[in-house]
Amino acid sequence: MGFVEDIERLNRLRLEGAISEQEYQDAKAALLAQSRPAGEKLKQAIDGIAPDDNMWGIFIHLSQFCGYLVPLAGLVVPIVLWQIKKEDSPVIDRHGIVVTNWILTAFILGVVFGLLCFVLIGIPLMAALVVVSIIFPVIGAIKARKGEVWRYPLSIGFFKFR
CATH class of the missing domain: 1.10.287 (Helix Hairpins)
Structure with a gap:
């Protein structure tokens, strides 16, 4: 047994x-x-995974919500945090790659769905994008707290893990 x-x-x-x-x-x-x-x-x-690395991963995921306070901050802050800390740990680098890939994917989808709003199908698609843009960072932060790197579903892999 x-x-x-x-x-x-x-x-x-x-x-x-x-x-x-x-x-x-x-x-x-x-x-x-x-x-x-x-x-x-x-x-x-x-x-081997320092708690500090997990905290930075959480910060990178949740910093996407800065865009709700200051326009475009949700795009800039996660990328800046990633660039500052990526050399310190491969775990932080992976979180930054995941979040940056999602930011770029969400931006492209937002533009496409915005254009589709003229034919009405874009309205529910835009609403769905807003919902997953709230849910994915929260799930990513929860996983980061546990020391896991979670790739956001539907995200295009612009940057690859090293």
Whole structure:
């Protein structure tokens, strides 16, 4: 039986009442101790991403909302933050690339949808673009907090990861 199956079996026993919560926790800790090498690799990978990098990733994603306060700031601020911090960490560089690709994609889509407003189909498309332009940065920031780089769906890859 593998590690995952053992944990699932323990959880089933706990849910059925065959073992107590304390027995479950003790058995799970024993299983984790047995799989120490895999756990150590995971810990090293997570430790390799500094919390500061995650915060800068969050700032880069959420700085797109500056455009709601100052016109064009939502386009400029994320790119400036990325350019300032991209040499410090490859994680920050990836967040900047993702956000810059989205900004350029959203700009192009906004122009096309704006032109399509003359034939009315552009109005719902523009509304959808506004909605995803709010949702995508929030999801990106949440993922950045966890140390993940999330590529925005529908985004054109103008810049590639190095």
